[in-house]
Amino acid sequence: MKNNLKANLPHLGILGKRNVGKSSLMNLLIGQDISIVTDQPGTTTDPVKKQIELGDFGAAVLIDTAGIDDQGDGDLSLLRVKASRRIIEQLDFAIIVIAENDFNSYEEELISTLISLKTPYIVIHNKKDLQTIDPNLKAAIEKKFATNVFEFSNKFTESRNRDELVRLINKHFSVSILSTPSIIGDLVNYGDLVVLVTPIDKEAPKGRLILPQVQTIRDALDNDCIVTIVKERELDIFLKKINIEPKLVVTDSQEFLKVAATVPSHIPLTSFSILFARLKNDFNKLVSDTYKISELKDGDKVLISESCSHHASGDDIGRVKIPRWISNFTGKKIIFETVSGHDDLPANIAEYALLIQCGGCMLTRKQILNRMQKAIDKNVPITNYGMVIAYTQGIFSRAISSFFQYNGKDLNYSSV
16 A cells, blocks of 8 residues: 555656766665665666655655666666656656766756656756866756756765755745645535445455545545445445435446436536546546547547556456447447556557546556646547546436536536
């Protein structure tokens, strides 16, 4: 569970060439020898991740990466550089480390990528105990990229040096990234009853709830709600026994039809997956693109994007059920393909008629947005597991009515 919770934390990456002191900087911030440090360039191979508390900044995930200039041993070097570049798309903030006045096309390309991803960053000239930065280089970088370059040294390991760096990160980090949006906070008020429908079937993890359910429980409690958790079979009994009408009912998407038939139509109803679509994606975009399902034709390709790697069960939601529901709804012969974990989207993404993203509980909002942008850039419509299920089962308008004002089928895209 601890590793899963990292998906909700800002990700900070330490980037730069080999042997500029990235790993030493990681260890300094962590206060432990997490990354291996030697004078041999290319010591760090795979990205090293560690959860950290950074003063007023709060909890974050700090990532040490391999050098972006790694050209040591052929294919393996290319893989290390590729891993580092993939990390860039996951970052909410970047620390670019240079040393000994070495700044060239590697760093320029790195900064350009961060700017295109709208990722805030700082540039640190490290090892100032060996060589201070050339004023002309400092001025040139600051002028070209409208950023500041800061002098630093990992050799000065006293606490004030670490505190200085933490203050620097806090100062330049986007305030909007630091504010954690609420899952249901704008939908409920003090003392409201929130009912969460959580099926316990063969796909449910033994002995625990899945992450979106846990996070929604905590968010409801943080917003001073009364939270009740029931299985779909006990929902009808529960509603008949209580004298309080729920302000909101949230269900597992796979139980939409049963729950919708049980919950009176005037009570807001949605799913965990749709809540997370709003939390971590461009909700308006997903809503409008969901209607593209009705436009699918024979031979169209649909890509299903799973954020985590898992053992697929016989009736897996992404690989079996969603393809079946879409095929039955459209009556078309559609080609379904799947990518999972942190795999890149296919290079031929433009060939797909639709991209369906899972709830994304294992990824940050930044990671989801960057992933989806690759499809958007190629004019590929995007949607989400929960939206697809609601749409193909005929209850889409009700499932999103908590977030939008609508009359019948005509939606008014103004958030409630």
